[in-house]
Amino acid sequence: MDIVIIGAGALGAYFGSRFHEGGANVTFLVREKRAKQLQDKGIKVYSPKGDYELLDPKIATSPTEIEHADLVLVSVKGYHIQGTLDSLKTLTEKGAHVLPVLNGIEHISMLQDQLGKDFILGGLSFIISTLNGDGHVIHSSDFDDLIFGPLQPTQTTICQELEDVLEKTTITGTNNKTILKELWKKYMFITAFSGITTATNLSIGPIREEADTFRIAEMILQEMKVLAKAYNVEILEEEVEAAKDKLLNLPAEATSSMHQDRRKGLTLEVDHLQGGAIRLAKAVGVDIPYTETIYGSIKPFEKQ
Ligand SMILES: NC(=O)C1=CN([C@@H]2O[C@H](COP(=O)(O)OP(=O)(O)OC[C@H]3O[C@@H](n4cnc5c(N)ncnc54)[C@H](OP(=O)(O)O)[C@@H]3O)[C@@H](O)[C@H]2O)C=CC1
Ligand SMILES: CC(C)(CO)C(=O)C(=O)O
Numbered sequence: 601m602d603i604v605i606i607g608a609g610a611l612g613a614y615f616g617s618r619f620h621e622g623g624a625n626v627t628f629l630v631r632e633k634r635a636k637q638l639q640d641k642g643i644k645v646y647s648p649k650g651d652y653e654l655l656d657p658k659i660a661t662s663p664t665e666i667e668h669a670d671l672v673l674v675s676v677k678g679y680h681i682q683g684t685l686d687s688l689k690t691l692t693e694k695g696a697h698v699l700p701v702l703n704g705i706e707h708i709s710m711l712q713d714q715l716g717k718d719f720i721l722g723g724l725s726f727i728i729s730t731l732n733g734d735g736h737v738i739h740s741s742d743f744d745d746l747i748f749g750p751l752q753p754t755q756t757t758i759c760q761e762l763e764d765v766l767e768k769t770t771i772t773g774t775n776n777k778t779i780l781k782e783l784w785k786k787y788m789f790i791t792a793f794s795g796i797t798t799a800t801n802l803s804i805g806p807i808r809e810e811a812d813t814f815r816i817a818e819m820i821l822q823e824m825k826v827l828a829k830a831y832n833v834e835i836l837e838e839e840v841e842a843a844k845d846k847l848l849n850l851p852a853e854a855t856s857s858m859h860q861d862r863r864k865g866l867t868l869e870v871d872h873l874q875g876g877a878i879r880l881a882k883a884v885g886v887d888i889p890y891t892e893t894i895y896g897s898i899k900p901f902e903k904q
Contacts, residue, residue: 607676622769647739663690678872722779749779788824794858795894805852
């Protein structure tokens with residue numbers, strides 16, 4: 601399978617390396633600075649699932665350099681998705697399907713509107729990874745789930761092909777037939793988890809110790825459930841409970857990637873995540889006051 605990775609950051613470099621390890625033909629479509637770093641240092645993955653080294657990754661800085669792609673994995677931050685549209689347009693015109701794995705939900709309909717519904721698959725990931733100073737991947741969770749699936753009936757073949765590739769890798773891949781619901785469940789979870797950890801500047805342990813603080817995360821889960829319903833996605837109460845249990849059972853020092861970005865002084869995805877929820881809620885007349893409050897609390901730290 602010919603796979604292009606747009607956004608060779610923590611997620612893209614990890615999954616791209618694993619696809620390569622499994623025998624796929626992988627090209628990293630990156631910007632100039634990252635291209636130079638990849639040429640100089642290659643990619644190394646340090647991971648509980650086994651280290652991997654890609655000394656001479658295939659790199660492109662323009663989509664015109666890429667002759668053919670079956671699949672484009674998009675793993676940029678939410679605030680960079682608009683900047684990938686020209687490349688995605690060129691690659692979908694060459695027949696590629698697009699698998700976005702960023703957190704959030706608004707980008708799905710945006711990509712469908714801009715590129716055509718047939719090209720956009722649903723995707724998300726559960727993993728904790730980051731890049732070190734050499735641009736190498738530090739994968740620190742024992743999970744690396746890549747959940748994907750068709751959003752249109754025409755996409756079952758490409759999803760099956762990806763499933764076949766994933767079977768040859770260490771990635772825990774799931775071809776999910778109800779991917780839209782999975783996307784909303786992850787969106788519900790991440791809006792609460794990234795919201796409460798980033799706003800308080802605390803990992804989950806101390807948040808759990810203060811019932812009044814933890815309650816804010818619970819209320820955000822409930823608001824996101826109501827919001828999903830307004831978009832015809834039924835998240836069950838037991839699924840909200842499962843998300844709450846996850847928050848209760850994470851290691852005390854666990855935190856969200858957005859909170860890690862706050863700690864590192866990087867731009868935050870708050871507009872894409874909590875801001876996106878607020879825009880979607882306004883459009884259908886749903887009130888999400890806890891999410892709005894968390895959004896307002898994080899906003900001053902968005903661009904540090
Ligand atoms: N890290 C994690 O553990 C997890 C992250 N996620 C989600 O995955 C998404 C990606 O996160 P993450 O991998 O951590 O982010 P990173 O910041 O590590 O990587 C994003 C990469 O995108 C690149 N990029 C941005 N615009 C373009 C473009 N136009 N063309 C090519 N490359 C581009 C950046 O490159 P450049 O160097 O040029 O700026 C950067 O390397 C986010 O939505 C995040 O919430 C989800 C689960 C876990
Ligand atoms: C919760 C987690 C770590 C799961 O992958 C995540 O998506 C994030 O923090 O951005």
